[in-house]
Amino acid sequence: MVATAATASLFPISSSQPDSAKNSGKHGGSFGNVDPRGLKSKSRSSNGLQVKTNAQAPAKVNGTRIGVMDGLKTDDNVTSGAPRTFINQLPDWSMLLAAITTIFLAAEKQWMMLDWKTKRPDMLADLDPFGFGRIVEDGFVFRQNFSIRSYEIGADRTASVETLMNHLQETALNHVKNAGLLGDGFGSTPEMSKRNLFWVVTKMQVLVDRYPTWGDVVQVDTWVAASGKNSMRRDWLVRDCKTGEILTRASSNWVMMNKVTRRLSKIPDEVRTEIEQYFVDTPPVIDDDSIKLPKLDEHTADHVRNGLTPKWSDLDVNQHVNNVKYVGWILESAPQRVVENYELASITLEYRRECMKDSVLQSLTSLLGGDATVATGVIDCQHLLRLEGGGGEIVKGRTKWRPKYANRFKNINHFPTESG
Amino acid sequence: MLSRGLPTATAAAYNDVTTTCTVPNSRSVDISSRRRSNGFACKSLYRKCAPVMAVKTDERVGVDGTLADRLRMGSLTEDGLSYKERFIIRCYEVGINKTATVETIANLLQEVGGNHAQSVGFSTDGFATTTTMRKLHLIWVTSRMHIEIYRYPAWSDVVEIETWCQGEGRIGTRRDWIIKDHSNGEVIGRATSKWVMMNSDTRRLQKVNDDIRDEYLIYCPKALRLAFPEENNNSLKKIAKLEDPAEYSTLGLVPRRADLDMNRHVNNVTYIGWVLESIPQEVIDTHELQTITLDYRRECQHDDVVDSLTSSESSLLKGTNGCAYSKPDGENLSQFLHLLRSSGDGLELNRGRTEWRKKPAKK
Numbered sequence: 001m002v003a004t005a006a007t008a009s010l011f012p013i014s015s016s017q018p019d020s021a022k023n024s025g026k027h028g029g030s031f032g033n034v035d036p037r038g039l040k041s042k043s044r045s046s047n048g049l050q051v052k053t054n055a056q057a058p059a060k061v062n063g064t065r066i067g068v069m070d071g072l073k074t075d076d077n078v079t080s081g082a083p084r085t086f087i088n089q090l091p092d093w094s095m096l097l098a099a100i101t102t103i104f105l106a107a108e109k110q111w112m113m114l115d116w117k118t119k120r121p122d123m124l125a126d127l128d129p130f131g132f133g134r135i136v137e138d139g140f141v142f143r144q145n146f147s148i149r150s151y152e153i154g155a156d157r158t159a160s161v162e163t164l165m166n167h168l169q170e171t172a173l174n175h176v177k178n179a180g181l182l183g184d185g186f187g188s189t190p191e192m193s194k195r196n197l198f199w200v201v202t203k204m205q206v207l208v209d210r211y212p213t214w215g216d217v218v219q220v221d222t223w224v225a226a227s228g229k230n231s232m233r234r235d236w237l238v239r240d241c242k243t244g245e246i247l248t249r250a251s252s253n254w255v256m257m258n259k260v261t262r263r264l265s266k267i268p269d270e271v272r273t274e275i276e277q278y279f280v281d282t283p284p285v286i287d288d289d290s291i292k293l294p295k296l297d298e299h300t301a302d303h304v305r306n307g308l309t310p311k312w313s314d315l316d317v318n319q320h321v322n323n324v325k326y327v328g329w330i331l332e333s334a335p336q337r338v339v340e341n342y343e344l345a346s347i348t349l350e351y352r353r354e355c356m357k358d359s360v361l362q363s364l365t366s367l368l369g370g371d372a373t374v375a376t377g378v379i380d381c382q383h384l385l386r387l388e389g390g391g392g393e394i395v396k397g398r399t400k401w402r403p404k405y406a407n408r409f410k411n412i413n414h415f416p417t418e419s420g
Numbered sequence: 421m422l423s424r425g426l427p428t429a430t431a432a433a434y435n436d437v438t439t440t441c442t443v444p445n446s447r448s449v450d451i452s453s454r455r456r457s458n459g460f461a462c463k464s465l466y467r468k469c470a471p472v473m474a475v476k477t478d479e480r481v482g483v484d485g486t487l488a489d490r491l492r493m494g495s496l497t498e499d500g501l502s503y504k505e506r507f508i509i510r511c512y513e514v515g516i517n518k519t520a521t522v523e524t525i526a527n528l529l530q531e532v533g534g535n536h537a538q539s540v541g542f543s544t545d546g547f548a549t550t551t552t553m554r555k556l557h558l559i560w561v562t563s564r565m566h567i568e569i570y571r572y573p574a575w576s577d578v579v580e581i582e583t584w585c586q587g588e589g590r591i592g593t594r595r596d597w598i599i600k601d602h603s604n605g606e607v608i609g610r611a612t613s614k615w616v617m618m619n620s621d622t623r624r625l626q627k628v629n630d631d632i633r634d635e636y637l638i639y640c641p642k643a644l645r646l647a648f649p650e651e652n653n654n655s656l657k658k659i660a661k662l663e664d665p666a667e668y669s670t671l672g673l674v675p676r677r678a679d680l681d682m683n684r685h686v687n688n689v690t691y692i693g694w695v696l697e698s699i700p701q702e703v704i705d706t707h708e709l710q711t712i713t714l715d716y717r718r719e720c721q722h723d724d725v726v727d728s729l730t731s732s733e734s735s736l737l738k739g740t741n742g743c744a745y746s747k748p749d750g751e752n753l754s755q756f757l758h759l760l761r762s763s764g765d766g767l768e769l770n771r772g773r774t775e776w777r778k779k780p781a782k783k
Contacts, residue, residue: 131508132508132576149507149527149528149531150530150531150534150535151527151530151531151687151689154677154678155677155680155681155684160678162678166510166512169511169512170510170511170512173511174511174576307672307674311693311696311697312515312516312521312693312696312697312704313515313521313523313693315515315516316514316515316516317514317515317516317517317518319516322512324512328676328677328678329676331677332676332677339677
């Protein structure tokens, strides 16, 4: 009951009262038929009803004290049928005030990159106070909430892409742990550990629609699916807890490697039995981006950054450089003016080789379409991270950037239009 | 005419109208481009209150404190003089020892300090400035940081950190922390830091004047409360300057983009990472950091290149038998002296001291 109520509050409820609780249960959840892209557009369009729906949602919870905010209790009085209250008798000028407020709020939002965090219902806090996460959708999806901490914010006051990817990594691990499949170390199920196998990521794609800011709470859903015969896909969907708006989509591809021989391996039957039950049959959240890119080296690169070395804090428990750190290095060679004026809209990474503490790396970036594109619109870059001295390729990447304030202008159209 | 569909919208609007009418200046507090101030200004705008309740801008401890608390799993303690918050350790905050890194701990200390300042109504750009300070373009900067960790938390552990601050005479302020394991209340770490005031334009230090002191002292315990109450504790020790040649060094460290704050200065926690870079592998493999003390002398800019120097204290003491890894009194702590300096001009950025204990045996 509580879980349903929570779901009700997490997704914008566009239908009216009685069945909204039921609907949202399906709406958020029938995993098999969800089309993440469809879901995305739904969220966008229902932004327009935000103010109303948030006010209504707690009323659905029939007044049980699930940490509903004080202000919303007022709404409870209003909607749960006290017909002749003070508020109902307000004269029409209140609608004018509502309109004025709406306009003011719109302006405010543009100025301050408003993020609605104060309207977030507290149900999350009570269900999952520390963000341990839990399995949802009949056991197929793992969901965890993250509060964006101050040190995860980049120079432009939004969470960095590394923070987002760290969250993805955390939910992946917690999913495996929750499913009882955490073998020794962080990368293997028990059957895999027995055979000296571990998962290795080969490809990662992240698409960011909007970056969260400090204090935001994001909800990360993750699930796994089969990908060809011998690899596994793990997808993520990151939503803003309050509004249900999709912030980020990500998809990754994994293969199995033998620890000892360092060779790729087929998925053994015992392991398949362990993991297959968790596979979800949905299309990937992101279309595979596999465009052939020209060769990138010091001569063709626009920007090169040398001498990148892993610090102790970059290493994971196996003393390998943590996957997410590569993103930071790749971005090290992105030109300053791109980093200052644009935000990363998407990043695609192909992992080639692992790197250890004593590696010295070189980061190369090339602007596809040349420097001219920096002046307008979307920027497309190609990246390479490799060992210095023309050594092995560690990661190949592709990034797309959009102007930093693009999102603000997009949101004007989706602002609450209800003025009565 | 109000139809049934309207009441909620109206109520919501009414709430917002009330707040906007009575909180006209809230935005001006944080409109400047300060990190993390957005939430604060927005909060006062969307104050959730019954329609007829007036909202007072400056009394933030009451209504605002509660909201911030809920959002952040942290809250002011009952007497309002300290702040507690719980954090879960995430997998990517765990290092090679499968336990949280000291940088993670330092980040959490910084986070909870910022949240404390925010919950009592100071803007937070990492520097928790009061209203008067902002008017005078003053910011707090760290002059010393001392962290002791007795047991490192592991992935998924929940730690509870309590923090408070107190004035330190005319010169500055002190912020202390106590870190506990939330599951059993055991104290797993303590920390203290000294802060001084600096003019953000001229970058010169300034004495704390009475107005400013009064502004923040109301939130500090009146009675002296120290995270390190014991006499002659390590947090008070003077740190000597490490002279060339150092026993170990790592040269050419460069700030990464992620190390810079909004003003393109290197963030405090990055220095900890740099100090540790020149610790030799043998120590990292067999020991864990128990204590770190850092004196911040000069700030590092985004285009600086830094050298990290380390020498074991016993090798520096004349007259000992030069055994690098054990203290004469058998405590089995390894102690090191550190220096971070600018590669180009050799100017000192930080000096530090660390103590390492042998890693606990694997169970």
